[in-house]
Each structure stands twice: as structure tokens, then as C-alpha cells.
Amino acid sequence: MPKILKIDKLEKTYDSGSKRLKVLHDISFDVEEGATFSIVGPSGSGKTTLLGLCAGLDQPDSGMVTLCGQNLNELEEDQRAKLRNKEVGFIFQDFQLLPTLTALENVIVPLELQGIKHAAKHGMELLRKVGLGDRFHHYPSQLSGGEQQRVALARAFSTSPAILFADEPTGNLDEDTGEKVIQLLFDLNKEAGTTLVIISHDLDLANRTQQILRLKGGRIISNEATLSH
């Protein structure tokens, strides 16, 4: 299988007050195209930092990230943004919908950023798919947490991305709602063949993916396939 994400000897340090804090030590791993992959670890283990680097939101001190065949180090900020726009989808713990846009408008933001016009139809379809066929014109503040996350899900899949990063996707949801969202996530993965990278400290969720990368103190302590697969 070709690798959609290749991480090679990643190091990252942050300034924290007067101290320099090394968050990631020599991280290397690969994710296969169409795979489901999870990164788990306790708080402060560097999961989110790693996600930021993988998606090209941040730049490493050293090491290399190859996303969809592109070496991110060689790309400018706007080029990375373009890459994200075309190939990457995001799901965040706190949804990160734009509060000033309606559900439908939120969903088609990535398409519109590509300059695609008349994306509304596609957006509606996606919203129907996630069960929000009657919520097109609601603002995020008028939606429940689960609904918001489903809008985010529709947004994430709107550009049919090659890879989707989900940062604690159920963290802010109750169990039932969370389960529904996860199910949707996996369904969409199956349907569209989108690679799924989930960051979580929920081991049950992690166990449903094909591969689990365990982080602790900024180091990889294990990277192994799950039993279920």
C-alpha cells in the first residue's frame, strides 16, 4: 500500500516562559492510504503538537513530514494551506464551526475557498447524509453539540479529502452522540476510502482503528496494529 503520511525523525520544541520545552523526540511513523490510524497518549504527551505538524499547521524544528507525497518543509504557508484545502479534512474536539455562518455555509467553506461556485447542492447532500437535512440554515449556536460535530463532519468530507485528522472527535459529546459520530466517521472512511487519523485518549475508540501509535512524554512507546484487524 502507498503511504499517504510519512513522518521522519520529527523534533519540536516550544518556548514556555523562560524554559525551552521539547515536546516531540525523534518521531517517525507512516500511515497507509485508506487506513484508519489512531494516536493515543495521556495529556501533554504531544499528540496535538504531532497533529499540527502532520497537517502542516506548524513547522518542525527538524525532521520531515510527507503528506500526500509532498514534503511539507518545502512548501510555503499558503501552499500548505492549499494542500490542506484539497487533501485534508479536520474534525476538532470543539467543532470549530464559524459562528457567523449557517450549517450549510460552514459545510461548503472549503469548496468555496477552492473557488467552486454553486457548491450548495453538494453541501446539502452531505448534510442530509449526516442526518441534518432539516438544519441547513441554522447557525452553530442553534445546534446541539452532536449536530455541530456532524456539520463539522460534513465539512471535513466536502472536498473528498485523501486524509482526515480527527482531534478527540467525541471529547465534547455524550456517549450515544459520540458513538453516532464515530460510526459516521468510519462509514465515510469506508465509502470514500479516506485515510482516518484519530487522536484520542479513548482506547475503545482507538481499538476500532487498524493501527495505534502510543505517545508518552513526546516519544513513541509503541506503534502496532490492533487485534481487531
Added chain:
Amino acid sequence: MAWRDGRASVSRLLLFMASIILGIAAVVSIQLFSENLKQNIQRQSKNLMGADFIIDSRQLPNERVQAIIDSLGAGAYEVNFSSMAAFPKSGAAKLVQVRGMEGNFPFYGRLETEPVAAADEYQAQGGALVDATLLLQYKLEAGDSIKLGIITLPIVGAINSMPGQSGFSSSVAPTVLIPFRFIAQTQLLQLGSRKEYQYFFRASDDMNLDLLEEELDPILDAEDADLDTHTTTSRQIGNSYENLGKFLNLAAFIALLLGCIGIASSVHIYIKEKLKDVAVLKCLGASRKQAFLIYLIQIALMGLIGGIVGTALGIGLQYALPKLLQEFLPFEVEISTAPQPIIMGLLLGVFMSVLFALLPLLGTWYVSPLEVLRVSEKPAVQSRKTRLFTFGTIFLFVLLFSIWIFKDVVFALAFVLGTFVTFAILAGISALFIKAIRKYFPASWGFTARTSLLNLFRPNNQTMVLVLAIGLGTFLISTLYFTKDILLAKTSLDTGSKNANIILVDVQPDQRDAVAASITPSGLEVIDNLSIVTMRMHSIKGQLANDIRKDTTSTVSEWVLNHEFRTTFRDSLIASETIIDGKWVEEVRPGEPVTISISESLAENAHVEVGDPIVFNVQGVLMETIVGSIRKVDWARLQLNFMVVFPEGVLEKAPQFHILTTYVPDDTRSAALQQDLVRKFPNVTVFDLRQIYTVIEDILQKISWVINFMAFQDFDFVDMKKKTSLKDIADKVGVSVATVSYVLSDDKKHKVSTEMAEKILKVAKEIDYNPNQIAKSLKSGKSYSIGLVVADISNPFFANMARIIEDEASKYQYTLLFCSSDENAAKSKKQLKFLMGRQVDGFIMVPTEGMEDQIEYMKDGNVPFVLLDRYFPNISCNSVSIDNYAAAHKAVSRLIQTGNEKIGIVAYSNSLIHMRDRVRGSLAALEEANLPINEKWVKEVSFSNTEEEVKNGIDEILLGEKPVSSIFFATCTLAIFGLKRIAHLGLKVPDDVAVVSFDQSVAFDFYYPPISYIHQPLNEMGKQAVKLLMELIEEPKKKEQKVFLNADLVIKGSCQAKIASEN
């Protein structure tokens, strides 16, 4: 996307929109308003000149000048020169200024003549118009004739005033105006005679006179001609007009800057909130440009909308303002809408919102998509370069805009720098403040105080933004405020209290003292008494004037060489002069070089500096002088100013004449003085400058008014209620409402001539106008005095009452001012006015009949007052009185109880409620006792003729067919007059007639038996009245209270039971 995001944020950007709208509205309306005012004021200055512009030349225009004149199309022209005129009737001759006029001059203002029609008819009739003073001097009138050169023309009228005559400046000879066609016939104009040709032009609306002047003046100058526009004229009036323009622009600019501050601070807060969204967008793949544009377009769009709304509002205001203020505008403002401010308003909306939003907007450029995952502690770092660039652009914009608006680079630079320095200082102060709180944080404080203080420096605090916005706003507004005062000071005519308005010229040395002696006895003052020596320039810096004339390379102005200088000598500078170079020399001793002082303009035109030699030809004698000093002369001051001033000790023996000036307050005195002087000194020419003063004063007053208005100062909105009266006076006197207001409010800041002030006061008195003192007294705080108006202070009842009120008021540190209305409403009106003028804080009044409108007026004006003793049943207001009905009922019942069946009643015949109640109460008592009511027994007397009518009344009811056995007097005064008559008739109280009086009097003590009376609780009434008033003064809107007190009957011997004696 930009639209979608903005749509939901409209409410959040309310401040932003409001800032733009108000800023633009202010700029547009002020610009339009100032444009209109400019036109209005220009119209005034046109009136002074009579034309839009004038080309003048010392000789018949050459081809080039004629070509220019032809191309511009002169509407009228004249030639003027000095000549002797003879008056065949008296045989006298006099030097006059002949003006040969062709065309219908003036185009603006009026040629005022006596008879009025003469101005229009002299051309057709072929007659002369002659200066009014000259006619007066030689006892001439229309119909007499004047001989000019070899022709004789009929005099068709007297010239009272004429545009284009700026008083003393051009000629000292009185004007004779004749049709141009007679000039050749007079044969006075020979080759080489001194004359001036003037061509008068009317400009089209779109003509830029300044540009015209700029372009044509150098060309004309080269041909010895000159262009004057009415704008030059208004400039000569002083810089006031320009200052006004600058001030208006300053106000507009400040309004705009305030708007900009609003934009910057609101966008700053807005964008700060939006940064997280920007991070999300970037995360989803938005490029920096996309993210930036989303918000830029939003802001620009709102700027455009704001610009449109603001411009519309500005235009609306422009139309509404004069309508709202119609009564106050000292002049008619014709409204027109110039396109320039509108286009500017629209552009400005977009431009200023984008520019001032740029700095916060740049934040969107630098925000990292990583912010989605975590809130970084540090805000996105903006590059120093971009920040500097943005600040630079803002600075440049503000500077360019201010240069455009002020049209003065230095001024604009100073203002903008000042603003930026203030900005920096404020930023520094707030930074220090935040730092100080952080450092010296009062940890021991309670939670609320601590948290509120902490928020001043916690992340995302707006301390800096708020301090900057408020501080800069305050700075700008106070700039406007202080500028106003400086400008107003500049806009007054003169520092001296009186400007000379009568100038006497050609006073010979031997007449000098005698002329002065004729002025002073009539109570007038000799303001100037100057010696004038005329001379011409013989050589400048060693070069002869004739040589300079021939020298084509010379830049010395031609007029300098031709001018006949009227010089004077004195040892000190006058108020209109300041030395700008060299040293003022007071006196020169024989043998010393003659050091003179010349004006700045002369120095420039003659190209001389301090130390340069000039030789003057003093009527044939050459005098060598050295320029000792150069003076800046404020020609705007209507004073006798000189280009050349000699020190003392040089010219005393030179042939000279004298100029004396004085100030006369009115027409009559002016005429009297002129007649007297002309009779005694026929050679003396009298100039009456009062007309010119009026025009100039009027212009200056208008300017002052506008300045005040723009700074929202001294603008008496309270006068709105009484506007008709103010306007009535203004119309009657023929001045502006503002002038009337200045005079009536005794506003010393605004100069109004004594003459004018007297006139205004006289008219104000005539039409019985009370400058709204009510509001004034309220406005200016407390005077701690109360006005007490009673019917008659000599009446013991009121005297006692006054004393009680006085004592009571003194407990509140108040003093009383008393007046007696004599039951006369007209009188009480005057008294109220007087008391208001004395700024009393409130009134206690015993109202009289017909005073209802005064009471209503005071009520409307929120004047605190309490009615005492009486009240008007149909006016709800504060009052303290007794229950008169019950008291009268009690008194009459007593008479009934003591066996009286025939009861007379003596009361006043007025309609006042207390009196009516007393009568009604008495009658009710009779009715209740089933006693007959005989109309003849009820005597009502007038206040004005009380004693006589009481006497007659008593006679009728005691000596008539059915005499009464007892009388009830409705007041103690009535009782005293009544008892006097009873005693006179030899009747006994109570045996012949029983008596009860309402109120007591000390006089009752002298009666035996003592008189029974209704005792009014004076003490209580006085106390209550004062108490109510004090409450009202503190709280003028307090709910109205009507206090009724009970009165007792004090039984004395005058109404003892009769039953025994009758039996």
C-alpha cells in the same frame, strides 16, 4: 464569504458604523455649511466692493490690458481724479474726487443717495451726485449746480454711501460722481494728469477669483495695472474670514479624526474576536490573502455604506440646520449642495475605514492556523516593517487630508504632529498605568475590586485602546474649544473701546487747537490729533526715482515712485504696529541722521532694508533719511496707519496739515458736529466712517457667531422660547439676532458699538422685551435671594407677612427683595422682570387680578414660585392660603349669633378667589340662617379708590332706608376706612353697628371696644410659603402643592351680643 461573515456581525460593528457615519456626516455637513457660509459672507464683502473684481490702472489701459478687460467683459468703468469743484451758488471752491462712471455700478450693495431715486437717475439726467457732507458743508442741495472744469452740472442728489469707497484709503477728498460722458467735456483730464481708471466686473458662478488673480495679476502688474477681487477686500477686512474657514475645517477634521478613532478601536476589538475564526479558515485551506480579503472587503463595504449614510445625513443636516436655527442665524443662508464634499464623503468613508482598520486587519494575515488547536499565549507577531508601514500610511493620509482641508502645509503638519504626539503620550501613559497596576497590585483588596483592576491588564484587555480613544477624543475636542476663544479674540474689531468714526482732514496748523476745542465741549473726545506732511520719493538707495522708472530691470513697484506719501511724526508706536526689523527711534536731535520707520509692505515694494537711505522730496525740499525700522502694520484696524513715520524733531517745521479724529455715537450728534465745524472751518473736510463700520462690524459679528456655533459655545438655546421677541428687536433695529443677543445679555466678549448697543436697548425697552432672565438666573447658579411681590407693602397685613417671610428665609441664608404690585398686573409684570434681572432664585407672590399669564409664563419657564394668600383656581401651581370661605362664614355666623339680622358686607370688587370666597362664605352663612340677603347691603369697592368708595358704601348701608345693624369687612384696610366713617357719622360700635374684620390691624388697638377679627395664621403661612419655595428651588419639577390653613375668629367687643340692648 466576506458578506456572509459581515452580515452576522452587523450589530457588533455598530460602533464602527456609527463612527464612520458621524465622522462623514460631520465632514460633509460642515464642508457644505462652510461652503454656503463662505458664499454668504462673500456676498457681504462684494457689497463693500460693489463688484466681484476690479482692474485698475493709472493710465488709459494699453492694448494688452484692454484685451484682458475686453475678454473678461467689464460691466462698468470709471475714471477718477482729484480736481477743484466750484459751487456757483455760494461761490466756494473745493478739492474733490471726481468719478466719471459708465455703466450700472454697483453690481452688489447699493449706491445710497438722497433722494433715493437719484442713484438711478443721475446717468439719464446728466447730473452729479455729490458727497453728502460736502453738500452739508456748503449748504447745497439737490437742484443746485456744480462746476467741474469748464462745464456746470446740476446736482441731482447727495451720496450717503457708495460701494468701492473704502473710506480713508484712497482719497481724502469728497466724491463727486458724474456720468463718464461728461469727463471729456470738463477738459480736466490732460495728458499726464493723475488719474485712475477702474473697470468693474461681475464674475460668473464658476469663476475662481483666486486663480484669476494669481494668473492675471502678474501680467497686469507688468503693464502698471492691478487686479483686486472681492476676496482681497474681505482679506483686507482682516484675517477673520480666513480664520473662520480654517476653524470650520478644523471642526470637520476633528470630527473625522474622532470617527477614525472610533473605527480603529471598534475594528481592533472586532478583529481580535475574529482571529480564532481566521485560524479555522486557514486550517481549512484559506490562504493568507483570502483570509485578509474576507475582512478587508467587509470593512470597506461597511465603510462605503457608512460613507453613503453619513453623506446623506450630512446633506440632510445641512438642510435641516438652517431651518432649525432659522431664528438664530444672523443672516439668510442660501443652501446649495456642492458636489465636492459629497464625492469626498463617499470616498472618505471607504478610505478611512480601510486605513484605520488596517492595523488590526493585518492581524488576520499573521494569525497561525495552529491557533485552532490551542490558544497561543503570544498574539501573532506582526512584522515591524508592516506596522511601521501602516503607521506611516495613516500619518500620510492624515497629513495629506489636513493639508487639503487647511490648505496650509505648516499648519497641517503642526496639527497632525500635535495629534500624533498626543497619541504617543497617551499610549505611554496607558502603558505605564498598566505596568504600575501590575507592579503595585493591591493584593489585599476584596475580590470585586481586585478582579476589576486585574482586568485592566489581563490578556485581551482594552485598556490601551480605550485610553487612546477617550484621551485623543478629549484632546481634539478641547483643541476646538480653545481655538474658538483665540479666534473670537481675533475677530473683534479693535482692542480700543472706541474707534474713531469721524475723521477731520485738512486742518491747518493754526486751526488745530480751535478745531479740537469745538469737538470737546459737545462731550466728544479727540482720539487722534496728527500732523501730516506729504512728500514723494526722490531717490531710493542712491538711485533717483526717475532713473528707477526708466530702468526696465528694476523690480521696485511703480506706485512707490508715484505715490504721495502722507507721513506723520511721533515718538511711539500705536496699537496696530509692531517692529519686525531694526529699532524704533523716538526723537532725532539736530545734526543726527534722520531715521524713519517704514511699513513692511513699503519695504517689500521699494526693496529696501534697515539701514538703506531714502531721500524724500518734502514739497520742494529734499530730506535725506535712513530706514531705521520696519513695522508690521495691521491695516485691518480702522485706525490712521502710515507707511512712513518720522521721529520727532524733524518735520515739526515742515508745511503740514492736521488730522483729527473723534467718535460720535449717533446721526444727530454727527450732523451737529459737522455743521458746527463746517461753519467755523470751511476748509476742513469731514469724513463720516460710521457706515463702513456698520458693514464691517456686521461681517465680523457673523463670523463670530459661526465660530461660536461650531464650537457649540455661548449659543443660547434657551432663547428659543423667546425667539420672536429677539427677532422683533433685530428686525426693528436692522441688525442680526446674534447682535441683539450679545447686547441684551451684556456679553462683553463680542464687540458691538456703543451706538448700536444703545439703539438695541432702546428698541428692547420700547417693545417691552425681557431678555430671558429666568433661564439665565437658573443657569448661572444661585443668588440666594427671593423676590416677594405683595399687593401693598404698606398694608399691615403684607408688612407683617413680609417680615415673617424675611425671617423665615434668612434661616435658609436667603434675603428678600420686595415689590408692591398695587393690585396692578402691568406693574407686577415689570416687577417680575426686574426681580428676574436681579437673578432671584424664586418668587413668593401675592398675585393680583390679571396676572394669570405671568404665572403661566413662569410655570413654563420652570421658575420656582409660590403664590401666597391668593391663588387662581384654574392654574395649578404651588400656593399657600387660608380657607377664606370657612373663615368668612365663621365671622358672619358670629354676627348672626349675636343677634344681627341685617348684615352688611364690604369687600373688594375684584375677581380674586380669596375675595370671592370671603363674599361667598358670608352669604352662605346668611343663607343658612335663613336671613334675607339684600344686594344693597353688599358693597364692593375698587382698590384704586378704596377710601372714597368705602365711605359712600357705609353711608348707603347705615343711613339708607334699611340700615344694617352690623358689618363684615373683608379686609382690615376696608375695616379701618369703614370704622373711620362710622366714627365720623357719630355711630357707636357695637351698639349702633357691630363689626367684624377679616385680618387685624394695629390700628384696631386704638378702638374701643376692640375690633373682632379673623386671625390669619401669618406665621404659619409665611413659613409654609418659604418651605415650599425652598423645596422647589432644590427640585424645580416637584409636584405642585396647594396648602390651605385655617383661620380663627378672635372675638372682641365689636360684636358683642345685642339682644340685651335691643330689648
